[in-house]
Amino acid sequence: MNIEDAELIKDFVIESQEHLGDIEKDFLTMELQGAEIDLDLVNHVFRAIHSIKGAAGFLGLPVLESLAHREEEVLNKIRNREVIPTVEVVSTLLSATDGLKELLDCIEVSNDMDVSEKIAALDRILSGSSESNDTEAANPSDDSQRDNEQLVKESEATLDQATAAVETLVNEDSTPSPSDATASNDDTAPSPVATPAPKPTPKPTKQVEAAKSPSSLSSDSSPAETSIRVDVGLLDTLMNQVGELVLARNQMLQFAERFDDNEYNTTSQRLNLITSELQEGVMKTRMQPIGNVWSKFPRLVRDLAQICEKEVRIEMQGKETELDKTIIEAIKDPLTHLVRNTVDHGIESPDVREAYGKDREGCLMLRAFHEGGQVNIEICDDGAGLNVDRIRTKAIEKSVITEQQAQSMDEQEICNLIFAPGFSTAEKVSNVSGRGVGMDVVKTNIEKIGGTLDLESHSGLGTTVRIKIPLTLAIIPALLVKCAENRFAIPQVNLMELVRLEGEQATSKIDWIQNAPVYRLRGQLLPLVDLRNILGKAPKERADNVESEVINIVVLRADDQQFGLIVESINDTEEIVVKPLSAQIKELPVYSGATILGDGSVALILDVLGVAQRGRVLQSSGSRNPGSQDDSSNAEAERLQSLLVLGIGQKRQVAMHMSQVARLEQVPDHMIEEANGQSVIQYRGKILPLIDMASVLGVPRSRTVTPGDDGEASTELASELTNQVVVYSEDGRSFGLVVDRIIDIVEADIDLVESTSGNGLLGSAIIQDRVIDLLDLPTVIQSAGHRLA
Amino acid sequence: MIDDDQICTFYLDEQVFGVEVKAVQEVIRYQNMTEVPLADESVCGLINLRGQIVTAIDLRTRMGLPEREPEQLPMNIIVRSACGNATSFLVDRIGEVKEVDNQNFELPPGTLRGDARELVRGAYKTETDLILILDMERAMTVMDA
Structure with a gap:
């Protein structure tokens, strides 16, 4: 040939x-x-x-x-x-x-x-x-x-x-x-x-x-x-060149202002206009309607329905919604998987449907629309919805979560467990779906392209899976920040909010638990990470006077975990063109790419996940739990965990998971009231029962604060005694654990020695050369005479 | 031994080096670079080469030679590897393009030390100088810190 x-x-x-x-x-x-x-x-x-x-x-x-x-x-x-x-x-x-x-x-x-x-x-x-x-x-x-x-x-x-x-x-x-x-x-x-x-x-x-x-x-x-076939590589090159043209135009426009020549101005304005249109046009060439992916679904649904002996009708809305070609390719498989799952698990068999008074024919609805610079894709069915109980049982069985965790999770959280790795509820493995590697792969694939996935289920009424993905991978909105004289771009998708602390606030609002700074963001503890630190730069010198001290915190989300990134200054948001990194620096996990800014200089794009991992905010990816109230469990014990170490009595130290800590408060003695034979405080308009850890653990309470251990408390000791209270929430109820000292936050690889159950402890472990007991909070609360809802 | 009979020469710490002419895309003056924290120390930064982001590697650091005087600005030699990746080598100054004869090629002298020995493929004897031929692909490959 x-x-x-x-x-x-x-x-x-x-x-x-x-x-x-x-x-x-x-x-x-x-x-x-x-x-x-x-x-x-x-x-x-x-x-x-x-x-x-x-x-x-x-x-x-x-x-x-x-x-x-x-x-x-x-x-x-x-x-x-x-x-x-x-x-x-x-x-x-x-x-x-x-x-x-x-x-x-x-x-x-x-x-x-x-x-x-x-x-x-x-x-x-x-x-x-x-x-x-x-x-x-x-x-x-x-x-x-x-x-x-x-x-x-x-x-x-x-x-x-x-x-x-x-x-x-x-x-x-x-x-x-x-x-x-x-x-x-x-x-x-x-x-x-x-x-x-x-x-x-x-x-x-x-x-x-x-x-x-x-x-x-x-x-x-x-x-x-009316159409020709063009190599995508050629389009990419074309787009790069147009990008360059845009930069050249920007520089030319700056000249135009300086020269103040009428003819020159007119020409440069025309160039400006043409360039913008050209850029838009080239961008469009890469866009394809989502209908291209959907077109194979009617067939898929028909075949599946036949195999599963179900009657399913497929409806589509917003077929013409356009997406970048690379994204279209990337979502093809996840979408197919979701559609398959819906037909196999979501929609009931005709007889069952009839018994519930529904149409024999189930309806699978695909919807796509643009919203806020993102594309929304919804896959809805009018099937049975997720079986929360079964998911819970299965999740415990497969030790995705522990029984304790299951108790503290609401329905929504349970439903989202189907995206956890190694989870499949299918009683028997059918050749359609249910091989146990499914939904978690769907989730990772969607997240890989900067998308998010959300599931909503109503028992008996149906399930809706919502996917949000960026319009294009090539151009993303990003926030530009400055650190150590370098500019960095942070993808907008990871950005939650910006916090600026000035003058007095800059020092008072940040709590230091030993070497770990935390900021109380609306009562929630937000771990802070200094970008200088992450990048291996020397820490910034402190300003001479307190007034000029400014701390900029960029609140980011990586893998469902929020953290604050301290940067020197926050510049602007800009639409950036993502370019890959060269082989020499590709392996650095804190960068996801580079971009050329409006002035022609190069800026690195931060990989928020990589930054979080380097800053040790995130536990290594596998150990993350979907529930917000992570409990300690033996299954996880061998992994690195973030613990809050508390001092009780003179010598005793106990620890609890950072994820269990809702807030840290200091409560002066006079705030404590008595109700129903319990110590309570008024807290955010509610009654917060206090549990004295010393009495729970049978340790004499010590109010003497060792100097240097907690400087703040010792100064306040003079005027009034304050209580350190750790606020812990479970099942929508909050409790205040009264402890003597808050000692440290440690990252530790715990090797738990189990203790006899019932005494409020999960066991003991050696953490930073000390034997520390790990609290079993539900038991602690029960033994203090509180019933969980 | 090289395939090309023309080499582009440059200077590093008063020593003459050479790379094959056909691998060299262009030579440009010093440009402002964007620093890459955490990267290998020989990675000087990123430059914008007409819309393409190119990593600059300081050959002095790469070869383990003493650092350049601060007032001495290096030059960029943009080279392309066999698979088309562009990299910029920072050198002290650029020399001329020389015709060479493979008869005058010799393997690197045993006295060459450490890093440099790995990155030099051999030497060409000319009447006045000894031109060390850089192993471009190796010089481009930088292990991450």
């Missing part, structure tokens, strides 16, 4: 794939129309298959040609109203179309591939109708003679197929084919006839086919005339 041929074949493959891409839905429409066929539609499909057949013959691809030929014959019969496109016929046609696609996908070896089964299935339809029309029936046998070469190969397999065919036909009741016996006879018939037949010279046939195809093409070429 010479290069020219290879070129030709490549073009043929792309063109044929396009042809096949949009006939699937036509088949489905044909199925719906049944006997009332729409001739234009059938003609459209016929022409598509015909052009593939013609070109395949011309290019010397006999297997592909023969399959396409059979399919064409069947379509011809449908066109002549000799065959009614019933479910079975359409299924056969669809599977034949799949066969064509497979052949196209591996075109080099297509001549050695076996499609005899598909051809046999098509033959069955052809022979089924041959009873009614003998002249037409002559055609297929002619063709089979032409393909005799192949049929010789197939003859061994034919017997098996015949048996299989009988079996299939037994299950069929509405086929136009006459009886099982005739069908199987007809099926085997062509091969003995064909084998002895003299092999006709293939050449003339091919020429005839080739001669036929141009005519069919010209009648079908209206979309081809």
Whole structure:
């Protein structure tokens, strides 16, 4: 095969794939129309298959040609109203179309591939109708003679197929084919006839086919005339160059202001306008409607519904919503998976639906729309919704969460567990879905392209999965910050809010728990990370006077965890073009790319996840739990955990997970009131019961504060005694744990030695050379006489 | 031994080096660079080469040579690797393009030390100088800190 041929074949493959891409839905429409066929539609499909057949013959691809030929014959019969496109016929046609696609996908070896089964299935339809029309029936046998070469190969397999065919036909009741016996006879018939037949010279046939195809093409070429195929790489280069043009224009506009020459100004303004339009135009070339991905779903849903014995209707809204090509590619698989899951698990079987007073036919709705610079995709069904109890049980069984965690999680959180790694509720593994690697992969894939995924389920009413993804990967809105004389870009998707602390606030609002700074953001503890620190720069010198001290905190979210990044200054937001990093610096996890700013200088794009990991804000990715109230558990014990170490009594130290800490408060003695025999305080308009940890653990309370251990407390000791209170929330109820000292936040790899249960401790561990007990908070609360809701 | 018979020469610490001419895309004057914290010390920064972001590697640091005087601004030699990646080498100054003869090629002298030995493929003897041929691909490959 010479290069020219290879070129030709490549073009043929792309063109044929396009042809096949949009006939699937036509088949489905044909199925719906049944006997009332729409001739234009059938003609459209016929022409598509015909052009593939013609070109395949011309290019010397006999297997592909023969399959396409059979399919064409069947379509011809449908066109002549000799065959009614019933479910079975359409299924056969669809599977034949799949066969064509497979052949196209591996075109080099297509001549050695076996499609005899598909051809046999098509033959069955052809022979089924041959009873009614003998002249037409002559055609297929002619063709089979032409393909005799192949049929010789197939003859061994034919017997098996015949048996299989009988079996299939037994299950069929509405086929136009006459009886099982005739069908199987007809099926085997062509091969003995064909084998002895003299092999006709293939050449003339091919020429005839080739001669036929141009005519069919010209009648079908209206979309081809208005569009051309362009390499995506070329578009990327073009876009880069336009980007450069924009920069050059910006510089020129600056000159224009300086020169104040009228003619020059007019020219530069025109250049400005043209450049903007050009940029917009080039951007558009990469956009594709989401309908391109959706187009294969009707077929998928139909097939799945048949397998699962369900009735499902698919509806689509916003097919024309446009997305960048790379994103379209990236969401294809996750979306397919979600649709598959919905049909398999979401929608109930018709009988069950009827029993609940719903339509027998379930509805799967796909919706896409633009909102706030993002594309929203929704996959809704009117099925049973998620079974919260089953998910909870399964999650505990598979130790995705512990029983304690399960208790503290609300329905929404439980539902989101289906995205946790290693989770699948399918009772039995079907070949449709439920292999246990599913939803978590969907979630990671969506997150990889900067998207978010959200699930909403109403028991008995249905489930909605909402996906939000950026319009394009190439250009993202970003916040520019400055640190150590360098500018960095932070993707807007990760950005939650900005906090600026000035003067007195800069020192007073930040709490230091040993070396770990935290900021109380609306009562929640926000761990802080200094970007200078992350980047290995020397810490900034403190300003001489307190007034000029300014701290800028960028509140970011990485993997559901919020943290504050301290930067020197916050510049502006800008739409940036993401460029990959060169091999020398690609491995650095804190950068995700680089970009060229408006003034032509280069800025690095921070990878928020990488920064969080380097700043040790995030526990290493696997140990993160979906619930906000992580409890300690043995399963997680070997992983690195972030703990708050508390001092109780003179010597005793206990620890609790940072994630359990809602707030840290200092409560002066006079605030403590008595209610129902308990110590309480008024806290945010509610009554907060206090639990004295010292008495729970049976340790004498010590109010003496060691100097230097907590400087703040010792100064206040003079005026009034204050209590350190750790606010802990569970099941919507909050408790205040009264402790003597707040000592440190540590990252530790805990090796827990279990203690006897019931004493309020999970066990003991060595943390930073000290033996520290880990609190079992639910038990602590219970033993203090509080009942959990 | 090189495939090209022309080499582009440059100076590092008064020593003459050379790279194949066909690998050199262009030579540009010193540009402001964006620093890359945490990267290997020989990575000087990123430059914007007409819309393409190119990593600049200081060959002095890479070779373990003493640092340049602060007032001496380096030059950028933009080279392209076999797979088309552009990298900028920072050198003291650029020399001329020289025709060389493979007969005068010799393997690196044994006296060459450390890093430099790994990055030099050999030497060409000329009447006046000894031109060390840089192993471009190796010089480009920087291990991350």
